Amino acid sequence: MLKVNQLEYGLMQKYIEEQCGIRLEKGKEYLIESRLTDLVLENGCNSFKEFHSKAQSDSSGKLKERIVDAMTTNETLWFRDQSAWEYIKEVAVPMILDKVEKGQKARIWSAAASTGQEAYSLLMLLHASAKVRGKPHLLDKIEIIGTDISTSALFLAISARYDSIAIGRGLPMDKKQNYFSKCGNVWAFDQVLKKRVSFKQFNLQNSFISLGKFDLILCRYVAIYFSDLFKRELFSKIARVLNPKCVLLLGATESLRGLSEDFKITYYKDAVINEKP
Numbered sequence: 001m002l003k004v005n006q007l008e009y010g011l012m013q014k015y016i017e018e019q020c021g022i023r024l025e026k027g028k029e030y031l032i033e034s035r036l037t038d039l040v041l042e043n044g045c046n047s048f049k050e051f052h053s054k055a056q057s058d059s060s061g062k063l064k065e066r067i068v069d070a071m072t073t074n075e076t077l078w079f080r081d082q083s084a085w086e087y088i089k090e091v092a093v094p095m096i097l098d099k100v101e102k103g104q105k106a107r108i109w110s111a112a113a114s115t116g117q118e119a120y121s122l123l124m125l126l127h128a129s130a131k132v133r134g135k136p137h138l139l140d141k142i143e144i145i146g147t148d149i150s151t152s153a154l155f156l157a158i159s160a161r162y163d164s165i166a167i168g169r170g171l172p173m174d175k176k177q178n179y180f181s182k183c184g185n186v187w188a189f190d191q192v193l194k195k196r197v198s199f200k201q202f203n204l205q206n207s208f209i210s211l212g213k214f215d216l217i218l219c220r221y222v223a224i225y226f227s228d229l230f231k232r233e234l235f236s237k238i239a240r241v242l243n244p245k246c247v248l249l250l251g252a253t254e255s256l257r258g259l260s261e262d263f264k265i266t267y268y269k270d271a272v273i274n275e276k277p
């Protein structure tokens with residue numbers, strides 16, 4: 001593995017934060033070394049300083065994309081955090097179905113969708129509940145958008161095909177039986193239903209204006225990688241695209257306290273609910 005010196009670490013730290021907001025604290029040199037050494041060598045560079053110059057002058061954006069892909073942590077699983085999913089199943093999904101049953105449209109955003117498990121978990125709950133109501137067509141009025149900065153994660157999300165390790169992480173047996181089929185060693189999510197989620201690349205540093213308004217936003221386990229300054233900006237942008245009385249869900253270890261005044265914080269069982277007044 002190639003060693004990064006302090007000057008190079010500073011350069012790469014700044015570059016990565018500028019590109020995707022991920023803030024590498026002191027002592028995380030090993031992350032640069034372990035995740036980027038192959039890319040440095042592949043690009044014919046002999047040091048991180050040389051690599052940084054190459055990245056800075058990359059006008060195609062391809063090297064930037066590879067660096068961001070390597071530096072993002074795409075860890076995810078099905079129905080991550082039981083408490084949040086109890087709220088989604090018992091409160092958010094019925095509210096969304098009630099709304100569309102009245103003839104309105106509803107929009108949901110998985111804002112750091114990674115390889116798709118979060119968005120498809122939501123889709124399975126919506127589909128099952130709509131079926132129980134005897135109105136599966138209600139899904140036609142619900143738009144689910146999954147975005148992420150990582151192109152390689154999105155590629156997997158769009159394919160909706162998972163290996164046995166990914167499929168084994170959090171997916172209940174009944175959901176596996178009802179929504180997946182096995183092709184060789186791969187589990188494929190229902191290829192018709194999957195089209196109800198649209199995935200696209202989106203950097204949370206960008207303006208949200210073009211995204212429109214949402215009735216539920218999941219922005220989970222991504223702000224943990226950002227500086228407090230970026231977190232404040234992010235939560236303020238989210239508040240502006242969330243409809244009144246609608247909810248932002250964060251990861252179980254994340255909180256808006258000290259970072260945003262735009263939400264009313266309540267609880268549903270063990271889940272923290274950030275509601276826009």
Ligand SMILES: C[S@@+](CC[C@H](N)C(=O)[O-])C[C@H]1O[C@@H](n2cnc3c(N)ncnc32)[C@H](O)[C@@H]1O
Nearest residue numbers: 020072074076112114149150203204220221222
């Ligand atoms: C740890 S995963 C969380 C996945 C999912 N939300 C969950 O809770 O299981 C974090 C995701 O955030 C994405 N990410 C990191 N920085 C981002 C940015 N600036 N804009 C959009 N997505 C970003 C990463 O690519 C990664 O897929």
